[in-house]
Amino acid sequence: MTRVLKRSLLSVALVAALSAPALAQVQTPPAAPTRDSDAIFPPWQHGRNNDAVDRGLEFTVPQVDDLADFHGDLTDPKLVLYVGGNYFFAMAPLVAAFEARHPEYKGRLYWETIPPGLLIDQIKAGGKITSGNMTWTTKADVYLAGLGKVRDEVKSGILTGPVVPYVTNDLAIMVPAGNPAGIHGLADLGKPGVRLIMPNPQFEGVVRQIKAALGKAGGPELVKAVYETKLADGTTILTHIHHRQTPLFLMQGRGDAGVTWKSEALFQEQVGNPISHVDIPAGQNATAVYAAAMVKGAAHPEAAKAWLAFIRSPEALAVFGRYGFKPFVGDAPASE
Secondary structure (H helix, E strand, O other): OOOHHHHHHHHHHHHHHHHHHHHHHHHHHOOOOOOHHHHHHHOOOOOOOOOOOOOOOOOOOOOEOOEEEEEEOOOOOOEEEEEEEHHHHHHHHHHHHHHOOHHHOOOOEEEEOOOOHHHHHHHHOEEEEEEOOOOEEEOEEEEEHHHHHHHHHHOOOOOEEEEEEEEEEEEEEEOOOOOOOOOOOOOHHHHHOOOEEEOOOOOHHHHHHHOOOOHHHHHHHHHHHHHHHHHHHOOEEEOOHHHHHHHHHHHHOOOEEEEEHHHHHHHHHHHHOEEEEEEOOOOOOOOOOOOEEEOOOOOOHHHHHHHHHHHOOOHHHHHOOOOEEEOOOOOOOOOO
């Protein structure tokens, strides 16, 4: 091969190498989030669930420094809400609608969206909580959770009436996009090898409804398979905070399915995360009634009363409707 020919071939190779990245950048579509991508980690709403007007230094590092379920400025809030975390995604538009009705509270709300049992523990601790290396105290004015839990805490003296029910919610099976394990219903969750991400009975109130639904679909045997047999063999993972961990673990490939409220799956689909869901037939499903009440000794009773009046308003119900919640109608069931 002549020296001239070698130089020509080298030039062609060099041009191709330099052009390839530019061509790839133009032609290759954006990659979907991978198991290790920061895009799959909460918070998934990019700061929209923060009510603070002046946010100072923005410092959020997914997987490292990320308080996804604590919202707003706790310096001097005028209304503090402890919200069972099942509708963390609805809180920003709810707060915006509330502030439009009550502009005197704009930028002065603080709320938490951890599981309802843990919120009661925090109330009993005087509002003090520690996350990572940070400890703070912010006492609740209003507590929002399942109707049964709210009623129980009114009886215990932690909350004070009236109890205000406002919306209902149904269960669904959350799965990764494309449903690779081929889950078709609750009965499939008992199959060996199907890996489950399930809420923890210790502090997740939704477990009561999930066990009732499993019982309707497959009797006590299915309940035992999901919450005992598969837990023992490692194919059921229990969460500490299922509205965050279930979709995250599914996106990480750690599970094939998990039972959540349908609203949570709809939110994940709406924001574009690689999550889907399988509907549960009405005859096997369970319905929750959500309710709220003021915390005894609330520091901001007038603001609390305003929120309790707002939560059943047309504006609030319209927000809930985006995620599949239905307005509560009629008398609350005594068993809830």
